Amino acid sequence: MTDLTGLTAVVTGGNSGIGRAMAVGMAKAGADVAIWARDEKRSAETVAEITGYGVRALAVGCDVTDEDAVAAAMEQTVTELGPLGCLVANAGVTDGAPITEMTLDRWHRVLRTNLDGAFLSTREAARRFVAQDSGGSIVVVSSTVSRYGGTGLAAYSASKTGLLGLGRTLAVELARYRVRCNILLPGWTRTPMTETLQADDRFMAATTARTPVRRWGIPEEFHEVAAFLADPALTFHTGNEVVVDGGYSVF
Numbered sequence: 001m002t003d004l005t006g007l008t009a010v011v012t013g014g015n016s017g018i019g020r021a022m023a024v025g026m027a028k029a030g031a032d033v034a035i036w037a038r039d040e041k042r043s044a045e046t047v048a049e050i051t052g053y054g055v056r057a058l059a060v061g062c063d064v065t066d067e068d069a070v071a072a073a074m075e076q077t078v079t080e081l082g083p084l085g086c087l088v089a090n091a092g093v094t095d096g097a098p099i100t101e102m103t104l105d106r107w108h109r110v111l112r113t114n115l116d117g118a119f120l121s122t123r124e125a126a127r128r129f130v131a132q133d134s135g136g137s138i139v140v141v142s143s144t145v146s147r148y149g150g151t152g153l154a155a156y157s158a159s160k161t162g163l164l165g166l167g168r169t170l171a172v173e174l175a176r177y178r179v180r181c182n183i184l185l186p187g188w189t190r191t192p193m194t195e196t197l198q199a200d201d202r203f204m205a206a207t208t209a210r211t212p213v214r215r216w217g218i219p220e221e222f223h224e225v226a227a228f229l230a231d232p233a234l235t236f237h238t239g240n241e242v243v244v245d246g247g248y249s250v251f
């Protein structure tokens with residue numbers, strides 16, 4: 001059983017879906033957890049759930065595309081919860097359209113949140129870990145879509161493939177500081193992000209039929225994985241791509 005007692009964890013986009021589940025999982029393992037997201041009401045609800053596990057929790061209003069906001073969020077987090085132990089770069093958006101209809105604005109919005117946001121938050125974490133001389137763990141949330149693409153997913157898929165490059169580079173570059181970086185690749189999961197797809201019967205039938213476990217995932221399936229990857233005892237676990245997709249990507 002992973003024991004994260006005394007560890008401070010940050011989950012960007014931790015007030016919804018997969019991020020919320022990972023935040024809860026780390027709290028159950030004993031970590032104090034900061035949620036960085038824009039919707040303060042939703043974050044307050046998540047904090048209430050997390051504190052129910054007897055740990056400290058903090059809701060930080062933060063747009064991860066805003067460089068100053070990310071720096072301020074980190075400062076507030078370590079001031080209130082203590083030195084950083086783990087950052088999960090999970091915040092993300094999607095916006096799908098055929099490439100012939102995709103606008104530059106829509107493309108930029110997806111890349112700004114998914115790539116710039118992950119760059120800014122992991123850079124801030126790396127700076128902290130180096131200054132603390134503490135080691136630490138970074139988890140970058142990509143997607144199985146990074147490996148196979150998908151109709152209408154040009155911007156999303158490009159951003160998620162970019163995150164593989166970011167995560168791999170951090171694993172190589174930060175190992176000398178005892179900072180590990182692993183990449184999580186979720187598959188189709190029932191969250192607010194995928195609500196439109198969930199309402200599309202033909203899409204659901206096709207993706208479910210292609211999934212060996214014959215269903216989509218639910219957020220709770222991500223409880224343990226971030227807690228596991230955050231465990232400071234796992235000193236040899238870095239640069240991994242952890243796929244959680246019911247076997248979709250190997251079918």
Ligand code: NDP
Pocket residue numbers: 012013014015016017018019036037038039040042062063064065090091092093113117141142143144185186187188189190191192193194
């Ligand atoms: P949700 O829509 O449920 O959650 C997205 C989270 O990101 C919310 O907490 C949202 O909070 C936050 N967020 C979005 N933009 C910003 C921003 N600019 N600054 C700070 N926070 C932001 O989605 P999921 O839980 O499904 O997705 C979580 C991650 O998992 C994403 O990176 C997604 O790409 C990835 N993923 C999801 C899959 C799925 O099938 N669901 C499959 C593969 C990967 P707020 O709006 O309050 O800011």
